[in-house]
Amino acid sequence: FFLMIRRPPRSTQSRSSAASDVYKRQIQKKTPPPWDEEAVAKRYPTQYEESMNTVLCQEIIRYNRLLFEMRDSLINVKKALKGEVVMSEELERLSNSLFNNQVPKLWENKGFLSLKPLASWIQDLNERIDFLNNWIKGGTPIIFWISRFFFPQAFLTGILQNYARKHVIAIDRLQFDFMILDNYTNQEVHEISTRPEDGCYLFGMFLEGARWDSKNHVLAESRKKELYSDVPLVQLLPRVDKPKQKEGIYNCPVYKVLSRAGTLSTTGHSTNFVMFMDLPIPPSRDAKDPRDAKSVWIKAGVAIFLALRY
Numbered sequence: 001f002f003l004m005i006r007r008p009p010r011s012t013q014s015r016s017s018a019a020s021d022v023y024k025r026q027i028q029k030k031t032p033p034p035w036d037e038e039a040v041a042k043r044y045p046t047q048y049e050e051s052m053n054t055v056l057c058q059e060i061i062r063y064n065r066l067l068f069e070m071r072d073s074l075i076n077v078k079k080a081l082k083g084e085v086v087m088s089e090e091l092e093r094l095s096n097s098l099f100n101n102q103v104p105k106l107w108e109n110k111g112f113l114s115l116k117p118l119a120s121w122i123q124d125l126n127e128r129i130d131f132l133n134n135w136i137k138g139g140t141p142i143i144f145w146i147s148r149f150f151f152p153q154a155f156l157t158g159i160l161q162n163y164a165r166k167h168v169i170a171i172d173r174l175q176f177d178f179m180i181l182d183n184y185t186n187q188e189v190h191e192i193s194t195r196p197e198d199g200c201y202l203f204g205m206f207l208e209g210a211r212w213d214s215k216n217h218v219l220a221e222s223r224k225k226e227l228y229s230d231v232p233l234v235q236l237l238p239r240v241d242k243p244k245q246k247e248g249i250y251n252c253p254v255y256k257v258l259s260r261a262g263t264l265s266t267t268g269h270s271t272n273f274v275m276f277m278d279l280p281i282p283p284s285r286d287a288k289d290p291r292d293a294k295s296v297w298i299k300a301g302v303a304i305f306l307a308l309r310y
Contacts (some may be wrong), residue, residue, distance in 0.1 A: 027098060028074045030122050032129045034062050035068040040136060049165060051158035052140050059132060062150040064112045073106055113256045113271060114152050117310045124307070141231070142195050142243075147148035147204040147306035152256070153269045158238070159200050163238040166198075175242040178277050181204040182214040187231050199238055205231040205254070218280045219250060219297060229302060234277075250281045250297045254304040277304060 008098045040060050046055040077095050080087040087095075090106065097104040103111070112128070114121055132150040135141055149155050156176075164171040171210050176199075189203060190256075211229040213220035222229065254274040255262075262272025 014152040025078075027122060028078075028130045029120075030126065031070050031074065031182065032067060032126060032247075033240060034064045034071070035132075035136075037061060037064060043136065049162070050140075050154075051161040055111050055134070055155050055158040056135060056140075059150050063129065063132065066107060066112075069110045070107055073104070073113065105150075115308060116255050116307070117257060120310055140195075142192055143189065143201040143203060145204040146202045151269075152274050152306065156275060159236060160238055163198055169240055174238045176275075177237040177239045177242065178264045178279070179237060180232055180279070181235055182212060182213065182217060182232040184233050185309075195237055196237070199236045202234045204229075205234070205305065206308060207231055207302065208305060209259070210297060215280070218282045220282070227309060228305075245278065248280060248283070248293070249278045250294055250302065252279045252297075252302060252304055253277075254306070256306045258309060259305065260306055274306065280308060 008292050018164070025080075032203045037057070037060055041057050046057075047053055073091070073094055076085060077091045077098075080091050081095070094104040094106055098118065100169065103114065103118050114124065116124060128148045128150075129172050131141075131145050144155070146152050146155070160171050160174045160176075163169070164174060181201075192201065195201070206228045207230075208228050209222065210219045211222050211226065212232055214232065253260075256272050256274060256278050262270040265271050281297060283293060
């Protein structure tokens with residue numbers, strides 16, 4: 001009797017099923033095809049002096065796992081709706097998630113960390129794929145869109161590795177210097193035509209709890225009603241035995257998503273935390289206590305993120 005009460009009318013079920021089927025077809029059209037891993041590895045072979053080739057191939061493998069899962073599960077759920085295969089509990093959950101504009105758990109387990117709803121997630125996925133396709137077709141990028149990496153920590157290690165091998169230095173002695181290139185406009189950033197001699201250019205990050213003051217080249221308080229602000233172009237420059245600067249710098253944490261929470265993965269890296277970025281801050285208002293300058297930003301919870309919720 002309880003099941004009879006809870007069951008929706010047949011007409012409602014059929015309309016939902018039809019709408020869901022249309023939505024699945026739209027998602028299937030927007031889902032990029034997997035790459036030929038062997039062809040990419042042949043074009044970008046493992047080289048001692050260029051770690052970015054290895055980074056690219058690893059990214060392709062990670063994204064392919066997701067793309068194959070998406071392709072196969074969408075085919076199976078369409079067959080299940082037609083009655084050609086059994087509608088398992090897993091497929092039913094996937095179907096419901098698609099209809100509710102949620103990223104299915106099946107895809108979430110194989111995919112990149114994200115808090116976006118399904119429509120934005122699909123758009124984000126396509127932009128990530130475009131970034132890697134441009135890399136494959138046009139060679140190593142001049143500017144790296146760091147938020148498009150599945151595993152950005154491997155990319156950062158690759159940058160350090162290139163420098164260490166080029167200058168014959170132990171990688172353990174290297175740390176990044178962060179140069180905020182706020183003299184470039186958005187248009188000028190895309191017109192940069194040469195890579196830096198060492199390190200790399202990064203963009204695609206967002207500040208929460210503060211903004212970047214391009215006139216004074218330091219962190220500043222957020223503007224009213226502005227939750228997030230863009231981080232200007234950044235150059236990562238490896239330094240040997242970099243001294244720790246105690247004053248005038250805020251050690252800003254960088255996360256993949258806004259939750260700030262993560263777990264330790266099998267690689268030894270956090271699933272969310274990426275790195276600390278040294279950002280210049282204005283001098284302390286209290287001359288007797290220089291630590292006051294840093295505490296302002298710590299209390300504000302200032303952090304950098306690679307992706308937002310939309």
